[in-house]
Amino acid sequence: MLIDLRSDTVTRPTPGMKEAMFAAPVGDDVFGEDPTVNALEEKIAKLFGMEAALFCPSGTMTNQIAIRLHTRIQTEVICHQYSHIYLYEGGGIMANSHASVKLLPGDLGKITASQIAESINPDDVHAPETTLVSLENTMNKGGGSIYTLEEIKPIHAFCKEKDIKLHLDGARLFNALVESGESPAEWGAHFDTISICLSKGLGCPIGSVLLGSKADIKRARKVRKVFGGGMRQAGFLAAAGIYALDHQVLRLKEDHARARALGEMLGKLSVVSEIFPVATNIVIAKLEGTTPEEFMKKLADHQIKSVKFGKDLVRFVTHLDFGDEALEEFGRRLRIIFG
DSSP states (O other): OOEEOSOGGGOOOOHHHHHHHHTOOOOOGGGTOOHHHHHHHHHHHHHTTOSEEEEESOHHHHHHHHHHHHOOTTEEEEEETTOHHHHSSTTHHHHHHOOEEEEEOOGGGOOOHHHHHHHOOOSOTTSOEEEEEEEESSBGGGTSBOOOHHHHHHHHHHHHHTTOEEEEEETTHHHHHHHHOOOHHHHHTTOSEEEEESSSTTOOSSOEEEEEOHHHHHHHHHHHHHTTOOOSSTHHHHHHHHHHHHHSSTTHHHHHHHHHHHHHHHHTSTTEEEEOOOOSSEEEEEESSSOHHHHHHHHHTTTEEOEEEETTEEEEEOOTTOOHHHHHHHHHHHHHHHO
């Protein structure tokens, strides 16, 4: 048994999802004529109480489109220093939008309204204008940490007061929502745009959705076209998203429970000095007395895949294809490897 815990992007469609995909009616989405894409966009926009949505190939694209919408040349984005939009999107803020970035520190990847207020640039010829704040929930580099609505509300209020746009990289937002019990509509009310990834915990083979106002999504369609993201008979993929929203949201709690169990197993190893708080489906182990490369090599020799996440950090992500049997086998192999 290969145990692949590199990411929740490694999942494969379930039989039910495959059936939904093959049965989907399709059309040309660039012409706006794919009924299944239209249904997905309408469904998720309604779920979050937002006006419109746009189906795209990836979360990187939905994030980068949002940044393009809310910035212009010589303006600035504020985000956490470990944000996905900064670290893992190929320098897209600069390449796609010609915008500057101000990076803020924060506990487990989260920033506060007071930090943002202190970081807004003055109206000065020497400084770029701050036009966008971007948050991430759950926070990947924070070990799957969760923003709560009570943390978001003051940020939203400040951005609204200062006429600064607020974007959410919600790649794993549903993981946060099933833990917090908060509703999608509550979150939709606090952001100008939200990016939702369908191909992580929700188990789709591909796709992300950008949510926003009708005006923003109309502009976003043009940006998507420029980015090469206009897909034709994309309904086969959109059908997977509809199926996931209907059948694979609540089960995310199972991934979280297995992540906590996995974290407890790893925390008992002598080479692990710390396990980041396990809030959702991401487990980050801090090592001592060994390197990530050495640690991962031992795991790989026993068919366990993981990811280096820093000079002394290794990440594990639970997902749809990692069940109780795999969790038990993971523990058995740890005992073989480390005694």
